[in-house]
Amino acid sequence: MKNQSKLKVDVSKMNRPELLKLLETEWEDHFQTRRQTWKALEVAALITVAVVGVQWKSTDPSICFISSVLLIFVSLFGMQITLRHRNSVEVAKFTIITEIEKHLNFQATDLNIPKPIEILDIIRFRKSNTSLFILRMHGIIFLLAIVMLILSIADMSSNTNTYVPSG
Numbered sequence: 001m002k003n004q005s006k007l008k009v010d011v012s013k014m015n016r017p018e019l020l021k022l023l024e025t026e027w028e029d030h031f032q033t034r035r036q037t038w039k040a041l042e043v044a045a046l047i048t049v050a051v052v053g054v055q056w057k058s059t060d061p062s063i064c065f066i067s068s069v070l071l072i073f074v075s076l077f078g079m080q081i082t083l084r085h086r087n088s089v090e091v092a093k094f095t096i097i098t099e100i101e102k103h104l105n106f107q108a109t110d111l112n113i114p115k116p117i118e119i120l121d122i123i124r125f126r127k128s129n130t131s132l133f134i135l136r137m138h139g140i141i142f143l144l145a146i147v148m149l150i151l152s153i154a155d156m157s158s159n160t161n162t163y164v165p166s167g
Contacts, residue, residue, distance in 0.1 A: 064152035071145035
């Protein structure tokens with residue numbers, strides 16, 4: 001999503017109280033979206049702690065395998081949520097907010113519409129914002145899950161090659 005939001009809002013027919021109410025609603029929506037993005041990271045972190053605990057205590061490599069796969073999906077969904085919130089919702093909200101502010105002559109805020117982020121921005125450390133921080137944390141969880149998955153596969157393959165004589 002390299003293009004900025006194509007969303008256009010015609011606020012010229014709205015009166016000042018309506019514009020102020022819309023401005024308030026758009027800011028509330030933005031903050032609600034931001035809370036949801038943080039909540040997704042919080043849930044991913046809690047599941048990470050649980051998966052690490054399960055893998056530490058478990059002697060069954062299949063449980064470790066399944067929990068690693070679960071964590072991979074959780075981190076990927078968290079990344080998807082973060083990208084969607086930043087690249088669609090946040091861009092749209094700030095497009096509307098800036099349009100309302102222009103109409104109300106609120107030039108003191110000098111608010112800029114956020115630039116969409118890409119998945120490769122995770123490794124571009126010169127770029128920094130809240131969404132990128134959250135995306136990077138999901139990326140770290142993803143990498144941890146991949147390592148745990150590899151270790152569980154190695155454990156499963158070493159257990160299947162072990163010969164235990166009977167009797």
